[in-house]
Amino acid sequence: MTGTKARILDTALALFNRHGERNVTTNHIAEALGISPGNLYYHYRNKAAIVSALFDRYQERLLEWLPAPSGPLTWQDKMRYFEGILESMWQGRFLHRDLAHFLLQDPELRRRYKTFVAASLERGLSIYQGLRDSGLIAASDEELRGLLMNTWLLAASWPGFTHGLNPDAAGDENLDRALLRQGVYQIICLEAPYLRNEALDHLDAMKSEYRASAATVDLLFTDVSVAPGGE
Amino acid sequence: MTGTKARILDTALALFNRHGERNVTTNHIAEALGISPGNLYYHYRNKAAIVSALFDRYQERLLEWLPAPSGPLTWQDKMRYFEGILESMWQGRFLHRDLAHFLLQDPELRRRYKTFVAASLERGLSIYQGLRDSGLIAASDEELRGLLMNTWLLAASWPGFTHGLNPDAAGDENLDRALLRQGVYQIICLEAPYLRNEALDHLDAMKSEYRASAATVDLLFTDVSVAPGGE
DNA sequence: TGACCTCTAGAGTATTTACTCTAAAAATCC
DNA sequence: GGATTTTTAGAGTAAATACTCTAGAGGTCA
Numbered sequence: 027m028t029g030t031k032a033r034i035l036d037t038a039l040a041l042f043n044r045h046g047e048r049n050v051t052t053n054h055i056a057e058a059l060g061i062s063p064g065n066l067y068y069h070y071r072n073k074a075a076i077v078s079a080l081f082d083r084y085q086e087r088l089l090e091w092l093p094a095p096s097g098p099l100t101w102q103d104k105m106r107y108f109e110g111i112l113e114s115m116w117q118g119r120f121l122h123r124d125l126a127h128f129l130l131q132d133p134e135l136r137r138r139y140k141t142f143v144a145a146s147l148e149r150g151l152s153i154y155q156g157l158r159d160s161g162l163i164a165a166s167d168e169e170l171r172g173l174l175m176n177t178w179l180l181a182a183s184w185p186g187f188t189h190g191l192n193p194d195a196a197g198d199e200n201l202d203r204a205l206l207r208q209g210v211y212q213i214i215c216l217e218a219p220y221l222r223n224e225a226l227d228h229l230d231a232m233k234s235e236y237r238a239s240a241a242t243v244d245l246l247f248t249d250v251s252v253a254p255g256g257e
Numbered sequence: 258m259t260g261t262k263a264r265i266l267d268t269a270l271a272l273f274n275r276h277g278e279r280n281v282t283t284n285h286i287a288e289a290l291g292i293s294p295g296n297l298y299y300h301y302r303n304k305a306a307i308v309s310a311l312f313d314r315y316q317e318r319l320l321e322w323l324p325a326p327s328g329p330l331t332w333q334d335k336m337r338y339f340e341g342i343l344e345s346m347w348q349g350r351f352l353h354r355d356l357a358h359f360l361l362q363d364p365e366l367r368r369r370y371k372t373f374v375a376a377s378l379e380r381g382l383s384i385y386q387g388l389r390d391s392g393l394i395a396a397s398d399e400e401l402r403g404l405l406m407n408t409w410l411l412a413a414s415w416p417g418f419t420h421g422l423n424p425d426a427a428g429d430e431n432l433d434r435a436l437l438r439q440g441v442y443q444i445i446c447l448e449a450p451y452l453r454n455e456a457l458d459h460l461d462a463m464k465s466e467y468r469a470s471a472a473t474v475d476l477l478f479t480d481v482s483v484a485p486g487g488e
Numbered sequence: 489t490g491a492c493c494t495c496t497a498g499a500g501t502a503t504t505t506a507c508t509c510t511a512a513a514a515a516t517c518c
Numbered sequence: 519g520g521a522t523t524t525t526t527a528g529a530g531t532a533a534a535t536a537c538t539c540t541a542g543a544g545g546t547c548a
Contacts, residue, residue: 062497126354126421144478172446183414190357215403219450247375293527
């Protein structure tokens with residue numbers, strides 16, 4: 027039931043994330059799928075169209091993770107938001123990695139991205155205001171805006187940062203997860219000073235739950251000479 | 258006195274920052290300089306060597322901005338640090354934009370980058386500890402590390418973020434500066450909760466000094482249809 | 489069975505681009 | 519001023535890659 031069109035997106039996303047969009051040719055995608063280049067171009071008129079479609083999918087999925095609050099929010103809700111954001115950004119990490127290039131080349135995409143960022147930040151603000159109403163955080167609207175902008179930048183750049191430092195780790199599911207969780211930890215650090223009540227009570231527990239081991243963090247900065255043949 | 262070798266770097270940096278490394282060919286660089294491709298390749302054996310040299314220069318300049326504290330620090334010192342960091346990252350914004358690709362392609366560069374990031378974070382920690390000794394901030398070492406990581410990510414991604422949303426602004430010196438200062442504002446937001454004493458007294462003043470006007474920020478997210486012929 | 493439409497194959501191409509090579513100009517040295 | 523070395527020009531090339539084009543397979547409906 028999964029049509030060729032969707033399979034192209036899946037494969038392209040996986041290849042882009044692993045090798046970088048720049049290093050993945052349309053022929054590579056077709057080959058990985060076991061289809062012909064002609065077939066690929068039958069479904070997408072060019073490479074940019076694939077990127078554009080992936081961007082749409084990414085955008086939808088991220089906003090799904092950020093439903094406007096309906097009713098009082100708990101600190102568990104907050105953690106779910108964080109996980110969702112980072113999960114989405116992880117899945118679309120190639121996008122943020124090469125975003126600057128796409129935005130420069132494609133004014134239409136740029137337009138969409140602007141409204142997307144603006145919408146996400148608005149959505150985030152309403153969520154944080156909900157958390158404030160629930161007494162879980164204390165901050166002025168201005169502080170929330172600053173916090174949100176920083177959260178966005180952090181979440182958007184974290185996957186690219188870790189993957190850039192440690193591309194060899196790609197495919198190691200455990201390590202991937204650990205690094206992703208460390209990203210949540212960084213976001214926790216960001217908002218920690220504003221937490222109150224139950225959120226504050228659980229701060230330490232959350233920190234230690236999401237923080238990666240020192241060994242894992244070290245792995246980011248120390249030089250791991252890849253064993254030969256370990257591709 | 259400025260040799261060809263240095264002029265190549267200057268021109269390449271300017272072109273890379275404006276158009277993205279991916280869109281700038283070695284022939285473009287040579288043409289912009291008014292030299293032949295052969296000449297360019299006489300000085301740098303390939304494009305990656307140019308990027309690598311630019312990276313070295315960037316690295317040196319950033320660390321120059323982050324001298325280890327000798328004696329007690331003031332809040333003015335702190336602001337100078339921030340400005341220096343963002344200034345450096347602005348000048349090398351193409352690097353962070355396309356960093357993932359460079360790191361993936363060049364294991365040697367990756368190694369250097371890892372030690373560079375680690376060194377910068379260490380340096381940053383000693384600076385923050387200096388600020389703590391001066392009573393300007395209050396935070397545990399662990400909090401400082403989290404803060405530093407976030408500061409790094411923020412500073413590294415802010416130039417690319419603004420430029421990506423608004424590439425047409427490139428060349429508008431005033432707008433560039435305003436957006437860069439807004440980056441400092443974001444960093445201020447990051448550390449605001451930890452400030453004490455004089456640093457706290459000047460917080461509001463610093464915020465309003467660095468924050469860009471609402472109109473400028475709006476410009477980031479609203480769609481500016483570029484007037485035709487406005488390249 | 490035949491007409492029609494969707495989907496696929498795969499060889500092929502036009503273009504871009506990083507880089508080479510040879511020779512000559514310019515600078516330096518004795 | 520001649521010899522030698524450094525620097526430059528610029529035409530040219532090999533490889534990569536996004537994309538095209540034609541032909542045909544497979545399904546559907548009459």
